[in-house]
Amino acid sequence: TQLLEQSPQFLSIQEGENLTVYCNSSSVFSSLQWYRQEPGEGPVLLVTVVTGGEVKKLKRLTFQFGDARKDSSLHITAAQPGDTGLYLCAGGYNNNDMRFGAGTRLTVKP
Amino acid sequence: KAGVTQTPRYLIKTRGQQVTLSCSPISGHRSVSWYQQTPGQGLQFLFEYFSETQRNKGNFPGRFSGRQFSNSRSEMNVSTLELGDSALYLCASSLARGINYEQYFGPGTRLTVT
Numbered sequence: 001t002q003l004l005e006q007s008p009q010f011l012s013i014q015e016g017e018n019l020t021v022y023c024n025s026s027s028v029f030s031s032l033q034w035y036r037q038e039p040g041e042g043p044v045l046l047v048t049v050v051t052g053g054e055v056k057k058l059k060r061l062t063f064q065f066g067d068a069r070k071d072s073s074l075h076i077t078a079a080q081p082g083d084t085g086l087y088l089c090a091g092g093y094n095n096n097d098m099r100f101g102a103g104t105r106l107t108v109k110p
Numbered sequence: 111k112a113g114v115t116q117t118p119r120y121l122i123k124t125r126g127q128q129v130t131l132s133c134s135p136i137s138g139h140r141s142v143s144w145y146q147q148t149p150g151q152g153l154q155f156l157f158e159y160f161s162e163t164q165r166n167k168g169n170f171p172g173r174f175s176g177r178q179f180s181n182s183r184s185e186m187n188v189s190t191l192e193l194g195d196s197a198l199y200l201c202a203s204s205l206a207r208g209i210n211y212e213q214y215f216g217p218g219t220r221l222t223v224t
Contacts, residue, residue: 042114102151
């Protein structure tokens with residue numbers, strides 16, 4: 001059983017469309033991270049959110065941490081083919097524990 | 111600054127064999143964590159090493175073990191390989207322990223067990 005559930009599991013959209021992916025848990029996290037992983041590479045950290053209700057923007061990406069610190073969303077505006085990849089969320093609890101979701105595999109078609 | 115390197119990148123082994131994977135962290139990083147990534151389970155935490163000591167361990171059988179050397183390089187070993195051990199094994203390094211320190215991942219070692 002995954003501690004963190006990510007949805008959807010797969011997403012295929014056209015260039016220019018908007019999308020939102022979700023990361024949900026029944027556990028409260030002290031922080032939550034989003035990573036992107038491309039084929040043949042390890043995950044690369046995109047953002048860390050630590051405060052309930054926090055919203056962070058990274059160019060066309062908007063990350064939100066739920067008020068109760070149990071869930072998070074990632075919204076991409078005007079998706080581009082370069083956004084294609086596996087998006088992973090990871091929740092931190094205690095000081096040294098980090099647990100990952102299974103990921104959302106995004107394909108953006110030109 | 112060189113990133114995290116993992117060797118080998120690809121490996122094919124037979125059931126029952128053992129395997130050793132290597133990870134060289136970013137220079138100056140003292141914490142190394144290992145993860146197993148499979149399509150069904152995603153990234154699952156194996157263990158974390160800091161200052162040559164295992165500090166944290168995930169829920170994996172004792173066939174999975176690791177160690178860290180004085181130069182922070184780390185190895186993980188899997189004995190008596192099973193088909194289900196086929197996965198991408200990722201190592202990540204960070205300056206120090208704790209979720210406040212960013213983890214930098216290597217490209218992984220893809221292990222196939224036949």
